[in-house]
Amino acid sequence: MTDLFSKFDPLIEQRRALLETGLTDPFNLVMEKVLSPTVAICNGRETILLGTYNYMGMTFDEDVIAAGKQAFDDFGAGTTGSRVLNGTFHPHRDVEAALREFYDMDHAMVFSTGYQANLGIISTIAGKGDYIILDIDSHASIYDGCKMGDAEIVAFRHNDVGALEKRLKRLPAEAGKLVVLEGVYSMLGDVAPLREMVRISKEHGAMVLVDEAHSMGFIGANGRGVAEEQGCIDDVDFIIGTFSKSVGTVGGFCVSNHPKFEILRLVCRPYVFTAALPPSVMASSATSVRKLMHGSNKRAHLWENSKTLHKGLRDLGFQLGTDEPQSAIIAVIMPDLERGAMMWEALLKEGLYVNLARPPATPAGMTLLRCSLCAEHTNEQVQDILDRFERAGKAVGII
Structure with missing residues (x-):
């Protein structure tokens, strides 16, 4: 009889070999207590957090927490239902109103996770006979949305404007086309040339979806992301985002100005057939989104942190994913998985948590230590991180 788990044997063996060396499991860390957006107790010791995507540090904001507590009292612990049945409470409508205000767009739709937002929107609007043109380094949720929708998938080389244009020229002019891009790519922290890509997409009759999960809150004059920063947000048809990064809660969303957008609430399966998020999470999220509208000082400090850390790591001799800081993500390239895991553990013993990212999630088979800065990291903490x-x-021999 075929063992359905046999396809995982290489990964099982790789993990076994890694753990047999005595290394801590880098994918099973437990935070015993979280003290602030930047500090937690891990393995019994105080640890600086540099791998949480808590970009704007909203997880411990007093107003955000208070809103969630009040909604707990007013609405209970959960919804026990889908948004199209009994799962829409006042806080769900309120957070969608906050998103419309934040992005200055006509429509907003909230999902239970950012993954489901991509899965739902992409699979629903592009189906059999349509084409999805996407960057080859796109997030797993984007690829899964493509598979679920049964559209033809056309990938192009990462951040290559010319490659995108060549792909679009080869497609039938009358076919439905959706170009899917990301503002900031989460592995290397690099930014897409959205202005040119959106222009070319529109010239070839394609709709454009941009995932701004890793740029919402701190890139752009109003924190609306790379599309705002590059001046092309009005030409983007759909923006996907998440609450689990800058907003500091959990959930996903899509905003749009498309006049027919609201029909998606009845035809989008990951929206229709999933229980709605707890009202407490929605109330916290709405409060956080509205506070991010006035976060210019925090955005400035986060950029300062990013520049300081990037320069410091480069000066120490580490190989980084980008020549210059482009976002709050700084990727440190490791020689291989084994030494990457050793470096990760050495940092943890120093009281510093980062993400260990490995193939196939990473581009070009790289092993990365992925650092994500927070607006609440102090100047002193950033220097401490470098030390x-x-x-x-x-100690590990990387530098």
Whole structure:
């Protein structure tokens, strides 16, 4: 009889070999207590958090927490139903209103996760006979949305404007086309040339969806993301985002100005057939989104942190994913998985948590230590982080 788990044997063996060396499992860390957006207790010791995507540090904001507590009292612990049945409470409508205000768009639709937002929107609007043209480094949720919708998938080389144009020229002019892009790519923290890509997409009759999960809140004059920063947000048909990054809660969303957008509430399966998020999470999210509208000082400090860390790591001799800081993500390239895991553990012992990212999630088979900065990291903490990287890097022989 065929063992359905046999396809995972290479990964099982790789994990076994890694753990047999005595290394801590880098994919099973437990945070015993979280003290702030930037500090937690891990393995019994105080640890600086540099791998949480908590970009704007909203998880411990007093107003955000208070709104969630009040909604807990007013609406209970959960919804026990889908948004199209009994799962729409006042906070769900309120957070959608906050998103419309934040993006200055006509429509907003909230999903239970950011993954489901991509899965739902992409699979619903592009189906059999349509074409989805996407960057080859797109997030797993984008690829899964493509598969679920049964559209033809056409991939192009990462951030290559010319490659996108060549793909579009080859497609039938009359066919339905959706170009899917990301503002910031989460592995290397690099930014897409959206202005040119959106222009070319529109010239070839394609609709455009941009995932701004890793740019919402701090890129752009109003924190609306890379499309705002590059001046092309009015030409983007759909923006996907998540609450689990800058907003500091959980959930996903899509905003749009398309006049027929609201019909998606009846035809989008990951929206229709999923229980709605708890009202407490929605109330916290709405409060956070509205506070992010006035977060210019925090955005400025986050950029300062990113520039300081990027330069410091480069000066120490680490190989980084980008020549210059482009976002709050800084990827440190490791020689291989084994030494990447050793470096990750050495940092943890220094009291610093980062993400260990490995193939196939990473581009070009790279092993990365992915750092995501927070607006609540102090200047002193960033310098402390550099000191810990230096000690760990020398101990492992990376620098």
